Amino acid sequence: xxxxxxxxxxxxxxxxxxxxxxxxxxxxxxxxxxxxxxxxxxxxxxxxxxxxxxxxxxxxxxxxxxxxxxxxxxxxxxxxxxxxxxxxxxxxxxxxxxxxxxxxxxxxxxxxxxxxxxxxxxxxxxxxxxxxxxxxxxxxxxxxxxxxxxxxxxxxxxxxxxxxxxxxxxxxxxxxxxxxxxxxxxxxxxxxxxxxxxxxxxxxxxxxxxxxxxxxxxxxxxxxxxxxxxxxxxxxxxxxxxxxxxxxxxxxxxxxxxxxxxxxxxxxxxxxxxxxxxxxxxxxxxxxxxxxxxxxxxxxxxxxxxxxxxxxxxxxxxxxxxxxxxxxxxxxxxxxxxxxxxxxxxxxxxxxxxxxxxxxxxxxxxxxxxxxxxxx
Numbered sequence: 256x257x258x259x260x261x262x263x264x265x266x267x268x269x270x271x272x273x274x275x276x277x278x279x280x281x282x283x284x285x286x287x288x289x290x291x292x293x294x295x296x297x298x299x300x301x302x303x304x305x306x307x308x309x310x311x312x313x314x315x316x317x318x319x320x321x322x323x324x325x326x327x328x329x330x331x332x333x334x335x336x337x338x339x340x341x342x343x344x345x346x347x348x349x350x351x352x353x354x355x356x357x358x359x360x361x362x363x364x365x366x367x368x369x370x371x372x373x374x375x376x377x378x379x380x381x382x383x384x385x386x387x388x389x390x391x392x393x394x395x396x397x398x399x400x401x402x403x404x405x406x407x408x409x410x411x412x413x414x415x416x417x418x419x420x421x422x423x424x425x426x427x428x429x430x431x432x433x434x435x436x437x438x439x440x441x442x443x444x445x446x447x448x449x450x451x452x453x454x455x456x457x458x459x460x461x462x463x464x465x466x467x468x469x470x471x472x473x474x475x476x477x478x479x480x481x482x483x484x485x486x487x488x489x490x491x492x493x494x495x496x497x498x499x500x501x502x503x504x505x506x507x508x509x510x511x512x513x514x515x516x517x518x519x520x521x522x523x524x525x526x527x528x529x530x531x532x533x534x535x536x537x538x539x540x541x542x543x544x545x546x547x548x549x550x551x552x553x554x555x556x557x558x559x560x561x562x563x564x565x566x567x568x569x570x571x572x573x574x575x576x577x578x579x580x581x582x583x584x585x586x587x588x589x590x591x592x593x594x595x596x597x598x599x600x601x602x603x604x605x606x607x608x609x610x611x612x613x614x615x616x617x618x619x620x621x622x623x624x625x626x627x628x629x630x631x
Contacts, residue, residue: 301496308496318484334380341395362538367518418466424466462503558597
């Protein structure tokens with residue numbers, strides 16, 4: 256019996272998915288990196304040993320390829336007005352060469368994304384957004400662009416290397432005439448580095464270990480990578496993957512979008528009131544203002560394990576009477592502290608430092624206590 260023929264019009268093709276690759280993808284593979292899908296990109300999660308990579312950054316210097324991040328350029332007479340509308344922080348305080356951490360509030364009380372806002376010069380701004388939110392952020396900002404602001408998406412043409420650690424400045428100063436020692440935290444300069452005419456040198460990072468983030472065109476990133484590793488040989492410079500980046504940021508209590516903040520969490524609940532300024536109006540600002548004035552029912556807190564155990568995302572948080580009071584959003588075994596640490600949302604009455612809480616791990620309640628972040 257012949258199989259029935261399926262007509263083309265009856266075939267529904269959905270969920271077509273294309274993995275994205277950073278410019279240095281083949282290099283990472285040749286270095287033996289374990290590559291995983293992250294935010295739609297094939298990314299190195301570790302090269303050899305997560306703890307070694309973590310400690311190399313914390314104690315000396317390491318390099319992360321974070322070219323999956325998104326970059327937008329906004330230009331026009333009303334660029335600041337657009338940024339003021341869509342971001343929670345007060346971008347009017349920025350001057351040329353300054354950077355600001357901020358977030359994009361949504362219309363239902365949560366966060367579209369967190370981001371960095373760079374003021375290049377008057378009427379020109381550079382935004383750096385999370386890889387998994389590039390399309391969402393672009394559409395969100397475009398939706399609110401009733402100001403005629405020129406928007407350009409450079410996410411696919413730029414690479415980003417994060418050179419992090421206490422010796423990062425010693426490595427990079429060999430490669431540029433820009434005086435890195437005079438650059439304050441959250442400032443940037445544009446200059447030549449490693450024979451590349453234009454590198455955006457940003458005194459920022461996601462590790463809390465000090466260092467710089469370097470924006471460069473894709474076709475120049477291999478040259479920059481090689482020069483950095485040659486200059487850093489005396490410091491035993493190491494490539495580091497996203498695994499170490501996560502443990503490093505968690506030790507400093509930095510939020511990760513999708514874990515600690517998302518479309519459902521307010522920056523007020525997340526302890527980001529310091530980037531939520533009510534000196535201006537922004538998307539849904541009245542809602543967040545009321546939260547700040549009236550208080551919140553849950554708060555994002557840091558905690559450390561008292562008893563042995565490693566907390567993980569979505570683990571339940573309980574009180575001493577076994578009542579559920581919250582959920583872990585991020586957790587790990589800290590390589591620097593050799594103990595379990597984490598962050599999570601708890602009912603506000605359990606948010607004070609030194610409050611005893613319990614993390615449910617394999618059906619057992621493991622004792623922990625609330626700590627003020629950073630952990631170190």
